[in-house]
Amino acid sequence: VPPIVSLLSDFGPSDVYAGVCEAVILAIAPDARVVHLSHGVPRQGVAQGARMLLEAIAYVPVGVHVAVVDPGVGSARRPLVIESGDGRRFVGPDNGLLLPAAEHCGGIAAAYEITEARLLLPHRSATFHGRDVFAPVAAHLAVGLEAGAVGPPVRSEALVRLPPDEPPEIRDGRMVVSCLHVDVFGNCSLGARSSDVDAAGLAMHASVRVLVDGRERGSARRGRVFADVPPGGLVLYEDSRGAAALGVNGGDAARRLGIEAGTRVTLERGA
Amino acid sequence: VPPIVSLLSDFGPSDVYAGVCEAVILAIAPDARVVHLSHGVPRQGVAQGARMLLEAIAYVPVGVHVAVVDPGVGSARRPLVIESGDGRRFVGPDNGLLLPAAEHCGGIAAAYEITEARLLLPHRSATFHGRDVFAPVAAHLAVGLEAGAVGPPVRSEALVRLPPDEPPEIRDGRMVVSCLHVDVFGNCSLGARSSDVDAAGLAMHASVRVLVDGRERGSARRGRVFADVPPGGLVLYEDSRGAAALGVNGGDAARRLGIEAGTRVTLERGA
């Protein structure tokens, strides 16, 4: 079975950055299967990138997983390889990007700072470690290098962590929660689980008022799929990440409600 | 020869949806060649997706062809495998998306509703069947599963069909026709063939007035390539789909003419 190397970044589709990373990997690991998970992480959005990697990782065969959202490139932030309990190797900057996914995959078994210059591209830029550091190291790992050969170990307590997401505020008939992600369809993924929605007493099929900044923006119905509401209707459902989410049947909930990632949303039991 | 699995969807480039579908396929069919035809179908644009799949399919080696434009996901709409006369297997929702391509490829030899739970991901969401249903079934087909093993057969007359495109209105010196697709260059693909343009008496190299909503928007010349008109000039040509199309040499016809997919355009013999 060819080794898997997955890539996730904020490189976007316009530049050659993502393609060049794949090329660097193939130069070292010609049989690797390079899977582009997404290069559409919001620019320099470390927390969003961490969430997208976490969302994807359970579906990716065990392999080497590169993630690059790296506003501190070239500064003192460490380049890392993290081994997870299930045998994956995560490669990227020490800014919190890799940790939620690694912890989901059996926890952090070991972490190493990349210092071995012989594993890197010979001419290294100061601002594109995806190409010059992370891609070549990932390729070496894919063809058999041990993670411990990239450099000295780093204690897991010393790794940079992102602040935790703000938890939902739950009381009877009401939940206040942040929108964490708006997808291509305008579906708004919230920082809560279905069990939180239950705990707030917003029952399946019940009517739910949606408020932003204290003003009602729409009335949703809790359901399971878009078709549980009429075309154009708002539905509060469990999305494919397992998160509570707001969507519109055949439409764009984020636009309708004026919500973007980071917006604090209030859900209240309706009439 | 490694098996081909092609993907087409409206997932866009920002989310991990397309990458995760590839990952799911590789977990089951590690040797498959996954070809991303496009994930740029307009959101929930089933008819546009059907046209894009039809446009591409003749160029794709015989394999398994997944298409996901699926506004009815999670509702009663059936998940399908369709076998075409030339041995392809199409995988996607029963909403008309797959039929034009399948019919182009030797016709519908058989169709099956996907019901076999053992072929699907164990934890299935209600809203992402691309990942949870279509990708794993496609991978099983790629590694040798018979189409008939996915579930019970469906009669081809029972499959959901899209309404036919509105035909061009043709009379001497005049054609009224819909724009079906605007591509990245602003070229406007019309719902007519070159033979229709001939039938309307708009001869090669002739001048052609372009009207929208009864107002003249520009004057084109019928030609074969962009260079048949001066830089900035409008050309009525046969595009790479074999459709009559409006383009600007070095420019954007859709912007110039104020045309988008769905616009009804009148072409008249010029002076």
Next chain:
Amino acid sequence: VPPIVSLLSDFGPSDVYAGVCEAVILAIAPDARVVHLSHGVPRQGVAQGARMLLEAIAYVPVGVHVAVVDPGVGSARRPLVIESGDGRRFVGPDNGLLLPAAEHCGGIAAAYEITEARLLLPHRSATFHGRDVFAPVAAHLAVGLEAGAVGPPVRSEALVRLPPDEPPEIRDGRMVVSCLHVDVFGNCSLGARSSDVDAAGLAMHASVRVLVDGRERGSARRGRVFADVPPGGLVLYEDSRGAAALGVNGGDAARRLGIEAGTRVTLERGA
């Protein structure tokens, strides 16, 4: 080792054009590794495409390298295969797109006009030579065809060349230079090297005034990485292409300064 075929174009992410080119290649060369360097070249931007191919090529294993930015498609412009001194084969239109990369890779060893109809798709459109000419020829080269078998040789002096980039104007304490590329992060790559910046007497860590159209737009500091200036600060640095560039630590320099590709920028020694 599977043969590498790289693709670069202005096809964008929305249409099936890039995916269809990959499919055509796999139909002829099923074991080829197709690497999408980028399909985000600005529409019909031959010079930008040439720069992007040059930027990428040193990182791509020796193989067949297709580039399609082709406003003259279907006109008299020749379809080409160029062999470089290091054994690469470049495939694309004779409009200057391929030359900077080929010259960087050991120079032009030979060039041939593609005329052999048996190598092309049997039904050829007039407007999509990427699919109908360049992709199939590239695939035949990938599986062993000699470049000289595609058609008659073309003398390298007869190849179409792009006009050279406007050089920077350098005098003591001042440089006037064009922005050649704005990347996804808003970093502005300039038509000058670090040695030019040195020659203009703008020393490392010095303050640099940035003017456009005679008006000061901001004050930068010359540094090595973004973190050499405070968050939100402007930095004049050497980018991953080896070019002098303007960036903002955690922000978008192009938007801040009102710069796009082609803008003429003045850098002056600050206070």
